[in-house]
Amino acid sequence: MKRVNGIGVSPGISIGRAFVIERKTMALTGILLQGEAEKKDEIEKFAHAVKASIEEVEGLKARAEAAREREGIDILETHIELLGDPQIEGDVTVKINEEGKTAQDAVIEVIGSVVQLFKDMDDEYMSGRAADVEDIGNRILKHLQDMSETAGSANMVSGISGAGGDRPAVSKPGGFPQQFEEDTILIAEDLAPSDTVSMDIKKVTGFATQTGGKTSHASIVAKSRGIPAVAGCGGELRTIVSNDTIILDGLEGVVIVNPGPELLDAYLAKREAYRQNGLLLLSLKDIPAVTRDGTSVKMLANISGPEDMEEVFGQGGEGVGLFRTELLFMGRDSFPTEEEQFGFYKKTALQSRQKPIIIRTLDIGGDKQWPYLGLPKEQNPFLGYRAIRICLDRKDLFLTQLRAILRAGVFGDFRLMFPMISSVQEIRRAKQVVAEAKAGLVAEGIPYVENMPVGIMIEIPSAAVTADLLAKEVDFFSIGTNDLCQYTLAVDRMNEKIRDLYDPFNPGVLRLIRYVIEQGRQHNVHVGMCGEMASDPLATLLLLGMGLEEFSMGPSSIPAIKNILVHNSVEAAKVICKEVMEMDSSQKIQAYLKAHLQEIRK
Amino acid sequence: MITKDYVILAPQGMHARPATTLIKLVKQFKSVVSLRKEEKLVRLNSVLNILSMTAKCGETLTLVIDGEDEAAAAGALEVFFTEQLKDL
Structure with missing residues (x-):
């Protein structure tokens, strides 16, 4: 057995026999x-x-x-x-x-x-x-x-190098066979893009190349045709001879040559699991999340920066429900300047295909501390100086971020969101700073977005129970279930001893969530959810029944949640919601939801 | 002659797909269409020309159109740069 590492350029697992392609120059x-x-x-x-x-x-x-x-x-x-x-x-x-x-x-x-x-x-x-x-x-x-x-004057010679480099610049074409046996895995120095477009993928189930990378056209084609591929394996690939047994893991970027029976069995199982999952993804990726009775639900993603966008669209996301801006502020010893922030947000906007992005202003403090902020250690950091509280106090920091966001919004479809809001007054003060930021940009003649929608995170119980009042101040709500749960239940989610008490299915938490969604709908304010609960399959139908319109989660969770939504109706979800809201314990609720989910899966 | 600045909205920059689409679009007009990045001016009749500019996402390029149907070409290219390019 031998293992060759490369770059996984097209995910999936393929098991077959090697066919080594020799290139003549x-x-x-x-x-x-x-x-x-x-x-x-x-x-x-x-x-x-x-x-x-x-x-x-x-x-x-x-x-x-x-x-x-x-x-x-x-x-x-x-x-x-x-x-x-x-x-x-x-x-x-x-x-x-x-x-x-x-x-x-x-x-x-x-x-x-x-x-x-x-x-x-x-x-x-x-x-x-x-x-x-x-x-x-x-x-x-x-x-x-x-x-x-x-014309009768062939002049083929092999092995002479073309212009520069250690390999021939041009190699003999036509060396690519048209016919292959079943389950062939091609092993080559490099594959021509047009060969990968035309090869018979009923027979060729994957390929590995010495050169190339993720952006090679051969790799892109492999990915779009759904055959696993590993590129950039280097010279070690030369040790493979035709008819060797090959396992190709296009996700990990590994080529295994002549594996033992145990490894082979493990990979056969892995291949099957991948196929199942892949079928699910494939069947859902491009279809909209519409329930059986025609209600369309927005599937959004939580991201931390521009490089996450590709994955968002790859998993069928329709935009971003939570762009955490903290990443740029981490691992450094001073605040990023307006230009740095502008560049970071703009880059994200440019990767967004003009789909909506909800961008959250700084959510620091609590469990996210940075030394250069110079914040004293607090007894109760989660109940302390954090997020919007810091921003309203340190207006210089807040203004800088708001200016950068308003400017970057020109390149995309941004919506501005404030975290940790506990009262109407805080929203008004935050909006005041937004107005100041705009006035400054106008005075300096810098382009920005005038009508960027403004919303808030609902993650403090006082905000949840005054949703009717807050709704008059904003364009949208996004429910942050992690903090809402810990504040409602008075459970520190970092404390191991009381971990069991941290429970989003607690009837008290559920009532708050339902109230927020109801009030949002009544006041024509969009309500989304960007906390963990949005990606929990157990909660999906309950939330749908409550009337939630937008689910935002880590991109990889999108297919599973979408799968539940498209196979159910709002009507059925409302019945589930009604029954759940009458139950008096989280255990009963979870057992009931589990039973429902299993029924659907059948 | 018409000149106008555009920000490259294609997430991967002016790579093969947008370059090919652009060339095919330009071929429909008689005008000579060029693209300028800093000091470098290239004519839009060659994919190789566009690729070798390596125009990245977010960069600003100047479009130069010259010819009898320049107004029509400018209109079509405006749609390309402001609407189509972001999805390419």
Whole structure:
């Protein structure tokens, strides 16, 4: 048994037999053309090869279109543009006309230098495009070769390196077989993007390559076609020979060669579990969260920064219900400046596809302490100087953050949310500071969003029971169940000894939640939930029955919760809610909800 | 000649898909369309040109359109940069 580590570029587990793809290189001929007629011939040959290549890629594209493979279609369209690119055509023509090179040599040299240009770019995505240029170059060369072969003058030599680098810039095309056995796992130095678009995934169940990474087009295609892939394995992959038994773990980025029976069994089970889960995800990802009786529910995600957005959309999230801004403030020794904050929020906005983002102002204090704040140690940090209390006291900090958020809102669809609100007066004071921030931006002529909706977290019992009053002040509520639960039950959630008392299904907590949702609906204020409870499958129908419209959670929880919502009706959920609200203990409530959930799962 | 600044809204920057879409759009017009990033001006008839600019998300680029149908081209490109690009 041998283990090779790489980068997991397309998740999933595949078990099969290795097929090692050897690449032959196309060599420079070194032939120099004699006279204008020969040059004209070569330019014509090049034009024919390009035309034939474009036709071939159009054919591949038609296949991808029939299979509705969006990623594949996009990549092939780029290849068509690259094949007809005036830069390449111009450079090849110059090499033939002015340097007397053959079409083959000119293409090898031009493609080689473009490939090198991309490889040298200090950007993972751009250097990944080298593979696309190589791919179209190979295609042109293949057609040139076909023409020479029919003309009876083949000139294939193997093993000579092209422009720069330690591997040939251009390799022999057509080395990619069209027919494979069942359960084949391809092992290659690198795969051409167009090969991954066209390969038969009924037979090829995964691949591993020495080079490449997450942004290689081959990887993107693997991901969109749903076959596991591991890239960037390095030279160790060369020890694999065809027909070795291979386990490919595209999530962990591991290739296991000739595993023992126990490991094989473990991975067979893992593969099955992954398939089940994947089917669920796949079936739900692009469908909206609409209940059986037609009520649509918003599935939002909780995030900490711009890099989380890809996962949000990958799991079918429709926006962000909670953007925690604390990340930027951690692990440093002074407050981030307005520009730093602006940059961070703007970056997130730009990744958001203009979907709504609820951005929460600083929620520091309590269990989140930073030394540079210089806060004294408190007896009861959770009941102390934290969140909006600090912000209203240290107006300089608050103003800086509000200015950055209002400015970044220009690049997305932001909604502003204040944490730890306990009274109407606090909202009014916070809104006053927002007005001040806007006035400052106006005076300085800096662009910002004038009508950004404003909402609050409902996480303090006094806010929950005065939801009717608070509703008149804001555009939305978001229920934070973690703090609401600990404050309502007087249970410190960090204290191990009383952990059992921390219980969101306590009837008192549930009554508060129901009241907030009711009041929100009555006053036309959107109500969402961004606490743990929103991602608890046990609570989903109960919350739906209470009338909750927005669920926000860690992105990976979205499919499971959506699955419950789409298979149930609001009407049934209301019945569940009614019954639960009459129960006098959390145990009864949880037992009842569990029984319901099991019934649904059948 | 029409010039206008645009912020690149594509989350991954001007990568292959937006570049291809842009080239195909520009080909529908007779005008010469170019894109400027700082000192570098490239003509929008080549995907390679756009890719080699490495325009990242959030960067501001200047669009330059020159030709008989420049007004129509500017309208179409406005839609591309303000509405389409963020989803590409």
